[in-house]
Amino acid sequence: MHKITTKETFKIYNTLSRKKEVFMPIISGHVGMYVCGATVYNDVHLGNCRTFISLDLIVRYFRYLGYKVRYVRNITDVGHLEDETNDSYDKITKKALIERIEPMELAQKYTYYLHSILDKFNALSPNIEPSASGHIIEQIEIIKMLIKKGFAYEIDGSVYLDLNTYIYRYKYGILSRSNIEKTLEGNSRCLKNRRQKRNTKDFSLWKKADDAHIMQWMSPWGRGFPGWHLECTTMSLKYLGDVFDVHAGGIDLKFPHHDCEIAQSISLHGKIPVHYWIHTNLLTLNGEKMSKSIGNTIFPFDILTKFSSDVIRFFILQTHYRKILDFSSKALVSAKIGYNRLIESFLTLEVIFRRNIKVSTSTLNIITWKQKCYDAMNDDFNSPRLIAHLFEAMHCIHSLLEGDEYLTYYDLKLLENTMKSFFLEVLGLKIKIKKQTSKVEELLKFLIEIRSKARKEKNWVISDNIRKDLFKIGYNLLDNENETKVEVI
RNA sequence: GACGCCGUGCCCGAGUUGGUAAAGGGGGAAGUCUGCAAAACUUUUAAUAAUGGUUCAAAUCCGUUCGGCGUCUCCA
Structure with a gap:
């Protein structure tokens, strides 16, 4: 395996500090990473894929550097409210009614679908993929503790986190740096339909379910289901501990979801649960967010007929994960052409090996080039820069073929190994040559x-x-x- | 309204803890090759949104303006 030789220069942008920070794991050589997964009530769209592909790059690079990563990515199959003004239905239940199937069947169907798509994009599976419905008991235990500690209260079968009590002792919104009072002031929507709560800013930990609600469980507060923010707190605590290294997800989860998670954790044990918060940016379509609820979505199968999954992955990784990426078929075509040229260069390299020209000194410095590849990735996973270096290597290969430059066998092998390992292991791309039957x-x-x-x-x-x-x-x-x-x- | 982000050539896209000639890809152009075509390769082309300021030095820091986007409703 690769040695962790570059760790002092390995930096990650932390949303919490809004700075690039040198990565220091809690346990040397190990990384605990939690990713907010998908709500499985619908087909994943390309925007979801971008997030998971970006985070896959991150997991891959941790491992490439030699870290042992415990990668936890949850499945949200319960508790995600469609609309807080409607107490009866969550997303899963609503869609299950439309499709006339059991909610569990629906969740299963879209979980399989998610897996098959991410598999196509060569995204590695998480080590643990816990589902919210599988951790109801744990979630109830946490709510009990929050009530006992005085941070939560029950009203009419629902339990809420009491943000006034929380704010009295701690700061709320440290991630988004939002002032909850001011935020609510300017947002009239938040003021509607909050009759149950003590304060509008309180968020639900447990919601009472009426008979029409199919997914419901028994709790000390009657039948109901857990709130959305609670599942991530519960499952990350269970599998990664009360404080772990990396928590990642889409930028749209920063507020309120991740700030609520922090509030829950701090209420529970007084500590900020995560050292490094990573947020991936959005995929837009015509300049606007690709979103299920808005309806401007592209689904993987819409374009997998025109472009291979590798080309799409390459297209995505050509933009840094913290930048907005606007989908366009023109850019995809450009990516496809470049990607194919890069693959061609691997074949050219084989030709050069077969020629077996022996020289005693190299005219190119491969070690310097290799370091540039590491530098790019060490700088907050800068895959576009890494890809640029791979193209530079491609030009080197052409010069070698033409006889304009020479490499010793050792350097040639180094070039090949570095190129291939970054291409295959870090970027997660494939060197696939189309073959006929x-x-x-x-x-x-x-x-x-x-x-x-x-x-x-x-x-x-x-x-x-x-x-x-x-x-x-x-x-x-x-x-x-x-x-x-x-x-x- | 509150809190943020972004604006780099024809298109995509790095560089934004200020410092050598502003990566890389696509496109266009020219050339090599070639029965023709294509491909491949080589060379080349062109940019820091606008405007002030700080500085020996600004794409990078600060102010203003214009334009685009996100979060505060469910979201990756």
């Missing part, structure tokens, strides 16, 4: 032979017709010096 391949070979014969006889009519007709059905013939290559369109 054997019979199609034989037929193509046969046609190319006929065409080659025609070309030798300068029968351009036959040779051009073969090329034209094959192009029509998706095969592009490329005539090189001695051979004809087939490109699948």
Whole structure:
């Protein structure tokens, strides 16, 4: 494995301090990382995918540096309110009624779907993927403790976190740096329909369920279901401890979700639960947030027919995770062309190895280049810069092929290993060469032979017709010096 | 209204704890190659939103303006 040699220069942008900070794990060599996963009531869209792909890059790089990562990503299958003014239904229940299936069946269906999509994008599975519905008992225990400590109160079968009590002792909103009073002042929507709560700013830990609510559990406060913010606090506490290294998620979860999590944890044990908060930025469509509720969404299968999952992943990683990324097919086409060139260079490298030219000194400094790759990733996971360095390596390979530059066998191997490991392990991309089924391949070979014969006889009519007709059905013939290559369109 | 973020060439996109010539990709142009075409390779092209200020030095820090976006409702 790779040694953790660069840890003193490895920096992560921490939303809490709004600065890049040198990463120092709680336990040397280990990283505990919690990611807010998806609410499984609908197909994941490309915006969700961007977040999980960005965070996959982060997990991969931790591991690449040699850290042992416990990667926990939850499944929200209960408790996420569709609309707080409507007490009866949460997202899962509502969709289950529409689809006429059991809520659990719905959650299962979309969980499978999420897995299959993320698998396609080569995102690594979490080590633990806990679901909210599987941790009802733990959540009830935490609510009990919060009530006992005086930070929560029960009214008519629902339990709320008492922010006034909390604010008396601690600061609320340290992550978003929002002033809850001022925030509520300017937002009239928040003032409606809060008859149950002592204060509008209090948020629910447990909600009473009426008979129509399918997903409900028995609790000391009657039948109900847990609030959304509680599940992450509960499950991260259970699997990573009361204070852990990294908590990550989409930027839209910063407030109120993550600030509420912090309030819950601090109420519980008095400590800020996380050292490094990482927030990924949004994927926009026509400049606006891609969102299920707004409806401007692109689903993975909408574009997987036009672009491979690798190209989409490459496209996403070409932008830094903290920058807004606007979806456009034009940019995707650019990414596709660049990606293919990069893959070609791996094949060119093989050609250079086969040539086996022996030199005693190198004309290029591969060690310096390798360090630049690390520097890019060490600077808050700067994948666009890493990709730029891979393109530089591609140009080096071309120069080697032309004989303009030379590398010793050792340096050549170093170049290959570094390039491949960053490409495959860190960026999580694949070096895939499209291949035909054997019979199609034989037929193509046969046609190319006929065409080659025609070309030798300068029968351009036959040779051009073969090329034209094959192009029509998706095969592009490329005539090189001695051979004809087939490109699948 | 409160709290934030962003604006880099034709397009995408690094650089934003101030400092050598502002990465990289795509596109355009020219060339090499070539029966033609394509591909590949080489070279080349062009930018810091506007305006003040701080500084020996600003894309980077501060002010103002314009434009875009996010959160405060459920969100990745």
